[in-house]
Each structure stands twice: as C-alpha cells, then as structure tokens.
Amino acid sequence: MSIPIDVLNIILRYCNLKIRYQCSLLSKKYFPFDEHDWLFYGKHYNLENASRGDLKSLLQRDYRSQFSITHRLNSLWSLHFKAPLVVWSPWTISRYCVRYNTKMDFYFREYRFVNFVRELAKRFRLKTSCLRKKNLYTCVVSTVWLTTTKRLSMKFYPSGHVRYNAKHFLKSYSKSRALLYFASVHGQLALRVQKLEFLV
Numbered sequence: 001m002s003i004p005i006d007v008l009n010i011i012l013r014y015c016n017l018k019i020r021y022q023c024s025l026l027s028k029k030y031f032p033f034d035e036h037d038w039l040f041y042g043k044h045y046n047l048e049n050a051s052r053g054d055l056k057s058l059l060q061r062d063y064r065s066q067f068s069i070t071h072r073l074n075s076l077w078s079l080h081f082k083a084p085l086v087v088w089s090p091w092t093i094s095r096y097c098v099r100y101n102t103k104m105d106f107y108f109r110e111y112r113f114v115n116f117v118r119e120l121a122k123r124f125r126l127k128t129s130c131l132r133k134k135n136l137y138t139c140v141v142s143t144v145w146l147t148t149t150k151r152l153s154m155k156f157y158p159s160g161h162v163r164y165n166a167k168h169f170l171k172s173y174s175k176s177r178a179l180l181y182f183a184s185v186h187g188q189l190a191l192r193v194q195k196l197e198f199l200v
Helices: 005-012 017-026 035-044 052-059 111-123
Strands: 069-072 075-078 086-088 097-099 103-108 131-134 137-145 153-157 161-163 175-185 188-199
Touching (some): 005 017, 111 137, 137 188
Parallel strands (some): 153 188
Antiparallel strands (some): 069 075, 131 137, 153 161, 175 188
C-alpha cells in the first residue's frame, strides 16, 4: 500500500527543515523546497530574506556572503556558523605565488577581498601585516611554512586529485586559492591556510 504524494506533502510540512531538504533532493518535482523554506533556512544562519543563491554562497564559504562577524579570544568569529571565520580566498595567478626554501607566500590582489580584510582589521583594531605591496598592488598575503606544515589538503583541477604533503607543490599551474582561517594573534590579524586548490 502506497501513500499518496499529497498526503506525504502534508506530513513533510510538519517535519524539520533538514528532512524537507533531504526529500527535495529525492524529487524536486514532488517535494519542492520552496522560497518559504529557503527563508526559514536562511534564518538558521542569521540571514534575512535569504534566497537559494545567498545560502549557496554562504555555505560555499564565499567571503562576500559573510556579514555577521565578531571577535572572540584568538580568532574572528562567524555568527552565521557560530564558529571561527573561515572563507575561501579569490583565485590568484601562479606568478603571485612565491616559493622560498622554507615557505610559500600566496598574494591575493582582488580589490574586494583586500578591502574585506582591511575593513575587518579596522573594525576590530587589529594590525595588518598580512597586507603588503607586490608589483604596485596592495595584496592580502598568506604563508604556508614548509618546515612546520606536515599535512595540508591540496586539490588539483580538473583531475580532482588530492595531495597532503605540503612540501610537494606543483611547479606548473595557472591559478590557486586558499581556505583561510582568520586568527587574531597579539593584536595582529593572521590568515592561516587550511586547504589549497589549484587549476592546472
């Protein structure tokens, strides 16, 4: 004996957001996750009038979607996730990734990202040694220390291959980006690399 779709839809209206969303993945036609649901889903992440696109951007850790941020102990804190602030940097070209014997510096020169970091530092009165000039551009800089970083997730596109040994960077790639954790150390804003992605 099967239950009619109309009856299932009525039952789902009394289920929580997580279950309704999981059912929508099974069938968007019979169990749609509508605009009303997206609004409630947005409120879970402290987003007002959130659309599907707004939530997708936030969950993908796009820095442009982070609006509710505060300062707690030794890190900046995302009130959306109730966790330390972690976002993806924009992509940067390979010549803005400089390798030395003991470290590798990643320079991100996209103006909106530079301004995002600068405004956070200004709001929480943090010094910004992570902002430096390169080729006349003000860039956000993050460093991977090869002598102390023994394991770091590095994903390569389009193959999807993942490496973990930070000492074995590719010599040839077109672009890269980093998943950055925003730490606060002795009044300094420090951007710690948690993951890397490369376009080969």
